[in-house]
Amino acid sequence: MGHSYRNGVLIVFALSVSAWLFPGSPPAAPGDDAGLLKQAKELLGRLPTVISSSANPVTPARAALGKMLFYETRISVDGTVSCVRCHPFSLYGADGLRKSVGHDARPNPRNAPTVLNAAGQISAHWTGNRKDVEDQAEQAVVGPASFGMPSSEAAEKKLRGIAAYGPLFERAFPGDPSPVSIGNFARAVGAFERTLVTPSPFDGFIGGDGKALGEAEKLGLRQFISAGCVSCHSGVYVGGGMYEKFGVYEPYWTYTKSPEIDEGRFTVTKSEGDKYVFKVPGLRNVEMTSPYFHDGSVDRLPDAVRVMGRVQLGKTLGDGEVGTIVSFLKSLTGRIPADALLVPILPRTD
Amino acid sequence: MGHSYRNGVLIVFALSVSAWLFPGSPPAAPGDDAGLLKQAKELLGRLPTVISSSANPVTPARAALGKMLFYETRISVDGTVSCVRCHPFSLYGADGLRKSVGHDARPNPRNAPTVLNAAGQISAHWTGNRKDVEDQAEQAVVGPASFGMPSSEAAEKKLRGIAAYGPLFERAFPGDPSPVSIGNFARAVGAFERTLVTPSPFDGFIGGDGKALGEAEKLGLRQFISAGCVSCHSGVYVGGGMYEKFGVYEPYWTYTKSPEIDEGRFTVTKSEGDKYVFKVPGLRNVEMTSPYFHDGSVDRLPDAVRVMGRVQLGKTLGDGEVGTIVSFLKSLTGRIPADALLVPILPRTD
Numbered sequence: 086m087g088h089s090y091r092n093g094v095l096i097v098f099a100l101s102v103s104a105w106l107f108p109g110s111p112p113a114a115p116g117d118d119a120g121l122l123k124q125a126k127e128l129l130g131r132l133p134t135v136i137s138s139s140a141n142p143v144t145p146a147r148a149a150l151g152k153m154l155f156y157e158t159r160i161s162v163d164g165t166v167s168c169v170r171c172h173p174f175s176l177y178g179a180d181g182l183r184k185s186v187g188h189d190a191r192p193n194p195r196n197a198p199t200v201l202n203a204a205g206q207i208s209a210h211w212t213g214n215r216k217d218v219e220d221q222a223e224q225a226v227v228g229p230a231s232f233g234m235p236s237s238e239a240a241e242k243k244l245r246g247i248a249a250y251g252p253l254f255e256r257a258f259p260g261d262p263s264p265v266s267i268g269n270f271a272r273a274v275g276a277f278e279r280t281l282v283t284p285s286p287f288d289g290f291i292g293g294d295g296k297a298l299g300e301a302e303k304l305g306l307r308q309f310i311s312a313g314c315v316s317c318h319s320g321v322y323v324g325g326g327m328y329e330k331f332g333v334y335e336p337y338w339t340y341t342k343s344p345e346i347d348e349g350r351f352t353v354t355k356s357e358g359d360k361y362v363f364k365v366p367g368l369r370n371v372e373m374t375s376p377y378f379h380d381g382s383v384d385r386l387p388d389a390v391r392v393m394g395r396v397q398l399g400k401t402l403g404d405g406e407v408g409t410i411v412s413f414l415k416s417l418t419g420r421i422p423a424d425a426l427l428v429p430i431l432p433r434t435d
Numbered sequence: 436m437g438h439s440y441r442n443g444v445l446i447v448f449a450l451s452v453s454a455w456l457f458p459g460s461p462p463a464a465p466g467d468d469a470g471l472l473k474q475a476k477e478l479l480g481r482l483p484t485v486i487s488s489s490a491n492p493v494t495p496a497r498a499a500l501g502k503m504l505f506y507e508t509r510i511s512v513d514g515t516v517s518c519v520r521c522h523p524f525s526l527y528g529a530d531g532l533r534k535s536v537g538h539d540a541r542p543n544p545r546n547a548p549t550v551l552n553a554a555g556q557i558s559a560h561w562t563g564n565r566k567d568v569e570d571q572a573e574q575a576v577v578g579p580a581s582f583g584m585p586s587s588e589a590a591e592k593k594l595r596g597i598a599a600y601g602p603l604f605e606r607a608f609p610g611d612p613s614p615v616s617i618g619n620f621a622r623a624v625g626a627f628e629r630t631l632v633t634p635s636p637f638d639g640f641i642g643g644d645g646k647a648l649g650e651a652e653k654l655g656l657r658q659f660i661s662a663g664c665v666s667c668h669s670g671v672y673v674g675g676g677m678y679e680k681f682g683v684y685e686p687y688w689t690y691t692k693s694p695e696i697d698e699g700r701f702t703v704t705k706s707e708g709d710k711y712v713f714k715v716p717g718l719r720n721v722e723m724t725s726p727y728f729h730d731g732s733v734d735r736l737p738d739a740v741r742v743m744g745r746v747q748l749g750k751t752l753g754d755g756e757v758g759t760i761v762s763f764l765k766s767l768t769g770r771i772p773a774d775a776l777l778v779p780i781l782p783r784t785d
Contacts, residue, residue, distance in 0.1 A: 156525040158526075158530070158531060163536065165520075165536050173778070175503075175779055175780060176781055177780070180508070180514075186515050190515075373780075375783060384784070421780070426777055427777060428524045431526055433725060
């Protein structure tokens with residue numbers, strides 16, 4: 086209540102910003118839940134039940150095999166690395182580290198993004214150097230800072246050494262004359278990851294349940310839209326749909342205090358315009374996946390919101406605004422599918 | 436059927452061995468299921484539902500907290516190690532490695548024993564250098580090849596940094612004026628581990644269900660008793676109750692081909708009589724916890740049985756005998772408690 090005057094001023098200011106950003110769709114006024122819902126549907130959206138792919142159809146057999154392989158350490162070079170190492174569900178599909186650590190304690194160049202809802206994004210990883218979740222899984226096997234195998238063939242040999250996988254691959258890839266392959270490992274893992282969608286209170290709201298969000302969360306959603314966050318963090322995954330320069334107004338490291346400067350997508354494309362460009366991360370479950378940014382340089386979510394205000398929007402967000410935006414962001418914390426939380430038992434050799 | 440003559444001869448031979456081993460209890464004759472049951476009850480036994488401890492009572496709050504802490508990487512020196520790293524349930528509470536790997540890829544001196552049913556054994560680890568599961572958990576935090584923290588105090592500070600644990604420790608340790616401590620971390624993890632019992636078909640048999648074991652498994656149980664395996668692998672955990680020299684008849688490394696010679700319990704007691712002495716491992720779930728022995732030097736269960744025959748019993752077990760003993764050992768593969776297979780979600784800091 087004490088913030089209503091200041092919030093009013095901010096909203097008036099923000100209205101003009103977002104009228105410019107969304108000329109066809111003026112922001113919903115406070116109290117106008119129907120307008121807010123309409124806007125949220127247009128700008129964001131409700132999660133699907135499965136993130137489908139025509140290239141990699143999600144069948145129960147394929148996803149179940151993929152879950153086993155997600156836990157399979159025995160195909161890594163030192164027998165200690167599997168997908169779940171950097172993406173444990175206990176930490177919402179990320180690992181809580183600034184930068185992940187692969188085989189033989191090798192540091193990864195960047196923070197592990199959560200695997201939850203990841204399949205719906207334009208690419209995997211921060212710089213777009215992995216086409217999709219299947220490509221990510223396939224490359225991780227030979228990644229020097231992940232599984233560390235010298236080649237796909239060597240990993241395939243290890244996989245074939247666990248004979249009980251044979252029938253499971255056959256069932257997951259019917260008609261494939263040579264089903265036990267790293268390509269199919271990646272497809273199975275990808276199919277499992279395509280089931281990792283996490284419906285949240287926000288999806289209840291988008292589905293028409295006005296009570297699914299509280300007043301602070303709705304106000305936060307309004308501010309998320311009107312402050313301009315949604316201009317990049319848009320779509321069903323509240324981000325993950327585009328690349329953007331990190332540091333539109335000022336260099337990001339001025340605020341993140343990053344110990345190293347990462348040139349982002351430039352490292353992939355070598356195009357000058359891609360310097361400091363990263364994939365806009367999806368914000369679903371962001372409450373549960375600290376630390377933040379490509380280098381995990383910021384520990385707390387309110388601080389991350391403040392950094393974004395400064396370097397992406399050129400504004401200093403007030404404590405009240407940060408607090409309500411964080412309230413909205415917490416409404417994006419969803420339920421991990423029950424099946425994903427159930428540890429698979431892996432086959433043994435006799 | 437082709438083996439019946441040879442098996443008969445072996446059983447006759449074995450009868451004399453085990454009449455010597457168990458003078459009060461002559462081995463049950465083939466077909467005498469009631470006799471076999473009586474003997475199995477005397478020599479082995481049925482699992483409890485929880486492995487209780489008067490020093491560390493298992494309450495639901497304590498075990499639930501312990502399960503979370505079992506997954507907690509954030510109190511390790513590099514943020515990558517938790518109990519589950521060496522004891523994933525996907526591999527039946529062991530890690531499938533010859534020797535485990537701790538923080539910064541540091542090798543452990545020995546193979547990780549499964550955490551399943553471990554709380555019922557006389558000590559934790561291979562050489563008795565950990566008093567019980569609580570002691571093991573407490574020492575792992577500062578273990579140079581496990582969590583690697585410089586001190587308990589430093590680990591405690593990290594634990595206190597995750598504020599949401601406070602109320603959970605209070606509930607698990609009511610009346611404790613300073614509940615968030617590494618001592619209580621160890622008690623909670625221990626309480627969780629005391630719930631990790633895995634009832635198997637063998638327990639059905641011990642419970643009086645004669646059909647719970649097939650004929651090969653019952654024959655294997657007979658041979659396990661008559662060959663003398665049970666003289667060390669006895670009690671409810673089919674081992675885990677005593678220390679024994681590995682290599683009674685011949686040095687173990689002659690058969691395991693171990694690349695290094697481990698002096699076992701001698702490294703703890705410095706007593707000459709403890710050279711090459713190890714804790715007799717419990718054999719429950721042995722099918723699922725390869726590779727075998729303190730150094731993981733043997734990959735396949737039948738080979739491990741052969742090695743034991745040579746070095747512990749001074750005999751060359753035939754293929755048929757090995758096969759039926761393995762059949763019996765597989766009847767010790769139990770069900771991991773459903774709750775233990777459900778990944779806990781860990782609290783985050785704001």
